[in-house]
Amino acid sequence: MNTIERLLNVPSTDPDDARHRKLLNIMLIIIGLVTLISIIYINTVPSTGEVEQQDYTYVYLASLGVFIGVLVIFAINRFWSGKAASVLFLLILIVAVAFGDEPKEVVEGRTLIMFAVPIMMASVLLRPYASFATAGLSSVTILIVTQFMPEDTQPNVPGILTLLVLAAVSWLFSRSLENALKEVRTVNAELDQRVERRTQELSQANHQLAEANERLQELDRLKSKFVSMVSHELRTPLNAIQGFAEMIAAGIYGTISPQQEGALERITANTNRLLKIVNDLLDQARIEAGELSVRNAPFYIQDLVDGLEATMDILVGAKGLELKTEITDDIPQPLLGDQHRLQQILVNLTNNALKFTENGYIMVQVYQPDKDHWGINISDTGRGIPKDAQAYIFEPFRQVNGSETSTQKGVGLGLSIVKQLIQLMQGTITLESEIGKGSTFKIVLPILTPNEEEK
Amino acid sequence: MDKKLAFVIEDEPDLATIFSEALRSVGFETKVITFGDVALEELQTSIPAVVVLDLHLPHISGTEVLKQIRADERLSETQVIVATADAALAESIEVNADLVLLKPISFLQLRTLAERLKTFPNQSE
Numbered sequence: 001m002n003t004i005e006r007l008l009n010v011p012s013t014d015p016d017d018a019r020h021r022k023l024l025n026i027m028l029i030i031i032g033l034v035t036l037i038s039i040i041y042i043n044t045v046p047s048t049g050e051v052e053q054q055d056y057t058y059v060y061l062a063s064l065g066v067f068i069g070v071l072v073i074f075a076i077n078r079f080w081s082g083k084a085a086s087v088l089f090l091l092i093l094i095v096a097v098a099f100g101d102e103p104k105e106v107v108e109g110r111t112l113i114m115f116a117v118p119i120m121m122a123s124v125l126l127r128p129y130a131s132f133a134t135a136g137l138s139s140v141t142i143l144i145v146t147q148f149m150p151e152d153t154q155p156n157v158p159g160i161l162t163l164l165v166l167a168a169v170s171w172l173f174s175r176s177l178e179n180a181l182k183e184v185r186t187v188n189a190e191l192d193q194r195v196e197r198r199t200q201e202l203s204q205a206n207h208q209l210a211e212a213n214e215r216l217q218e219l220d221r222l223k224s225k226f227v228s229m230v231s232h233e234l235r236t237p238l239n240a241i242q243g244f245a246e247m248i249a250a251g252i253y254g255t256i257s258p259q260q261e262g263a264l265e266r267i268t269a270n271t272n273r274l275l276k277i278v279n280d281l282l283d284q285a286r287i288e289a290g291e292l293s294v295r296n297a298p299f300y301i302q303d304l305v306d307g308l309e310a311t312m313d314i315l316v317g318a319k320g321l322e323l324k325t326e327i328t329d330d331i332p333q334p335l336l337g338d339q340h341r342l343q344q345i346l347v348n349l350t351n352n353a354l355k356f357t358e359n360g361y362i363m364v365q366v367y368q369p370d371k372d373h374w375g376i377n378i379s380d381t382g383r384g385i386p387k388d389a390q391a392y393i394f395e396p397f398r399q400v401n402g403s404e405t406s407t408q409k410g411v412g413l414g415l416s417i418v419k420q421l422i423q424l425m426q427g428t429i430t431l432e433s434e435i436g437k438g439s440t441f442k443i444v445l446p447i448l449t450p451n452e453e454e455k
Numbered sequence: 456m457d458k459k460l461a462f463v464i465e466d467e468p469d470l471a472t473i474f475s476e477a478l479r480s481v482g483f484e485t486k487v488i489t490f491g492d493v494a495l496e497e498l499q500t501s502i503p504a505v506v507v508l509d510l511h512l513p514h515i516s517g518t519e520v521l522k523q524i525r526a527d528e529r530l531s532e533t534q535v536i537v538a539t540a541d542a543a544l545a546e547s548i549e550v551n552a553d554l555v556l557l558k559p560i561s562f563l564q565l566r567t568l569a570e571r572l573k574t575f576p577n578q579s580e
Binding site: 231232235236237238239240242243244246247250252275295340 | 467469470472473476480540542546558559560561562563566
């Protein structure tokens with residue numbers, strides 16, 4: 001298929017020229033094949049009579065001549081000029097028609113219609129209007145041939161007129177074909193342009209996106225750096241305030257009055273509050289940046305509960321409440337988990353319970369709901385959380401309106417951090433609460449095996 | 456004269472004072488050092504029983520100081536308390552330190568710890 005294509009196509013910058021030359025090649029090849037077949041046929045048919053043999057010789061020579069002519073025109077078409085080749089081809093066709101039969105048949109008989117072939121081909125091979133030139137040339141040829149006929153022969157005017165009409169039809173036909181082609185080409189060119197423009201726009205947009213992405217990543221890096229810097233810069237002076245207050249309270253710089261001691265306690269309590277906020281903000285920023293991870297290691301539940309009691313006992317007791325703890329015996333220990341973060345979760349939830357409980361107790365229960373999980377329930381006998389608030393209570397910076405006194409207020413990150421930490425641990429947290437009776441936060445965590453820990 | 460020696464290697468002067476006071480209040484003789492390279496020099500001539508070590512130090516980092524202490528045969532009995540605000544970094548050096556405290560570190564917390572460390576047997580001979 002490729003070879004035939006290569007044989008037919010002539011490279012040209014002008015698409016019309018290329019099309020014309022290809023058409024000419026197709027015609028030349030068809031004619032070439034026909035003559036080749038007739039040459040072969042004549043060579044293989046045995047001669048049976050004198051007359052027939054003479055006829056064949058004539059046809060044989062003519063075929064050979066046409067075949068050579070086809071080769072010459074093919075060469076001109078390919079290597080020099082499509083127009084010249086076409087003109088030569090048409091001239092040879094006219095001459096062949098004019099002298100290929102008896103003059104009478106050419107002027108008035110069977111061969112007259114053969115002039116239609118070069119006329120129609122002209123509009124296809126050259127320009128649409130070339131059919132008129134060919135028709136004119138054919139008419140002149142007919143008139144010339146008329147001269148070889150008996151003297152009283154009149155020129156075949158209706159025949160010549162018919163050729164002219166044929167030329168007009170051929171012209172119209174080719175012209176509409178060429179116009180349609182031109183339109184297609186214009187549309188194609190427009191489409192190409194549009195595609196190119198769109199491609200350009202797309203690549204530009206892509207480029208802008210990449211730049212924006214780069215900027216975002218840079219911002220993210222800056223944010224992380226900023227958060228860690230701020231956290232360090234805030235915590236260091238807070239640490240100093242806390243430390244000096246404790247030193248004065250411990251009597252390192254001499255004895256102090258009960259009022260001074262009270263003031264120092266307030267300094268310590270407020271510093272701790274501030275530290276808690278800073279830590280929560282830092283945790284939230286880390287969670288948002290995807291930087292917070294849990295580090296699992298073996299631990300014992302009793303240590304976790306002891307740590308909670310050590311942190312919360314005084315606070316719970318100061319409010320006249322009781323912190324009850326309960327651990328079911330049959331949990332496989334040690335468990336794998338991030339004890340530091342679990343501690344943070346328990347302290348946050350206990351603190352939360354403490355805020356909303358005026359009488360009664362806070363209960364922390366550790367149990368095993370099924371063989372693959374362990375769970376912690378933190379319940380209180382507080383005022384409970386309204387239904388509408390239960391929907392948003394785990395969202396960052398959300399607080400139940402009017403629920404806290406000014407000293408209880410934080411930034412509203414505690415429960416959000418708890419939930420996100422539990423999600424990091426592949427666990428779940430749910431809330432059950434009834435107004436006036438209390439709330440229970442239920443945590444369920446997977447029991448990890450050492451293999452899972454390595455993940 | 457049998458007071459045990461403690462180094463506080465910390466570049467924040469206020470924190471250094473607090474840590475140093477906490478150790479002193481339970482009977483340590485303390486020395487505050489601000490720079491990592493100075494700490495390494497001092498460690499050539501003294502053998503402290505306890506070192507409170509910040510990880511972010513000028514010149515030579517606390518991590519490097521810790522590595523040097525652990526590589527030094529003479530200091531094999533020295534207890535190192537790492538004090539840092541960087542939880543991730545703390546995790547990575549946990550093996551080498553005797554104790555890792557995450558800042559903020561309270562005066563009372565450190566004092567309680569120091570009290571316990573003082574009774575540890577070490578190189579006081």
